[in-house]
Amino acid sequence: MDRPRITIFDTTLRDGEQSPGCSMNVQEKLRLAQQLDRLGVDVIEAGFPIASDGDFEAVRRISASVRRPIIAGLARACTGDVDRAWQALQGAAHPRIHIFLATSDIHLKYKLRITREQCLEQARNAVRHAKSLCADVEFSPEDATRTDVAFLCQVVEAVIEAGATTVNIPDTVGYSMPEEYGQLIRTLREKVAGIDKVVISTHCHNDLGLAVANSLAGVQNGARQVECTINGIGERAGNASLEEIVMAMRVRPDRYGYETGVASEHLFSSSQMLAEITRVPVQPNKAIIGRNAFAHEAGIHQDGMLKNPLTYEIMTPQSVGVPDSRLVLGKHSGRHALALRCEQLGHQFERRDLDEIYRRFVVLADRIKKVQDSHLLELIQDVSSGMASNCESSGGHSRKFPPATASLSLPRAASAAAGINSSEGHGAHVAGSAGQAQVTIPFSDHHSEQEDYLWGV
């Protein structure tokens, strides 16, 4: 079957990073970019180079070291911004300049203080200039969903003529309804000359909790790129959540017959890595990667799960990379099992660093018998901070191990004991392998201190 391919444009490092409490340093951005590469996203928006030296440096470093995906740098519609973005993107294997300019009357009048004619001219000039530097140019008419539709069509047509290759339609303030957003994409396809030569993109905010629904409506009406973030982080209520977009298409190909290049088994580790770096927790009931996303507590659900997992499960935990917690880490666990669990938690190590982690792990396992993910994360953090700066570590923070989590394990269907404890290489079972999963509270106490979260309410 030949399904249309949807370009996954990840803006965790740009729009996501702009949100309160989510700022990251260059090193952290680089680490996350490498994870996004592993995850298989098509485009990484690495930052807004003119915004700060740190952003510039992050885009430059990511361009130099992450070679498979397109690396995008954001710029306002002016020469200085575009030049700065291009400078940062110089070393990229696949650079993209992403220009934005507000087009709604309210933004033109109060924020930019320019007329529609001036807006049109500025957009055209900026795209033309970017195109003289870089073949891949994206344009976003900011606040598109509150822009007069006839004027929006005019702007889109002008930037296509000037050389834009992707046109992104942001619902900047999260105001649209799905059918309305879908209709807007359809209107652009019907009315704008040359639109079939470019990729139409969605960029939806979640102020009304509709970012994913709006993005999917956009796709159904012809958009072929979706801008989204890990854990749905982003300005205010956030962006469309990458994991939800990807899994909606994967679980319901009958309704959304599209492909993405995302390796869904890396979703959980990506989410974990971001939460750990930003220290912004994931709400427990967050779809796909929340702590409770695969937990079953009600008796009637457990009963159903025992008889047949399909009674309550539309996808397996393994398909999104939730670690197989039958693989209990203890002092008899080998280095391979440890490396695998570290990877599932979003950390990959060189041999030498792994040796050090393993050494400390064995000491810890001797003491506490069952090493939880949270313990492991603490240990990794201690070792990593020791690697980063030998002088200021150790005594710096004295977090204690959080309490152990309850973990409910129910063997699946008839083959109750099959596969359990069989070998330590067992962590990586992929979606669809029936009879494989069990009901677990998928991740450990990593989040326990965040029980009373206020985020995402």
Ligand SMILES: [Zn+2]
């Ligand atoms: Zn945004």
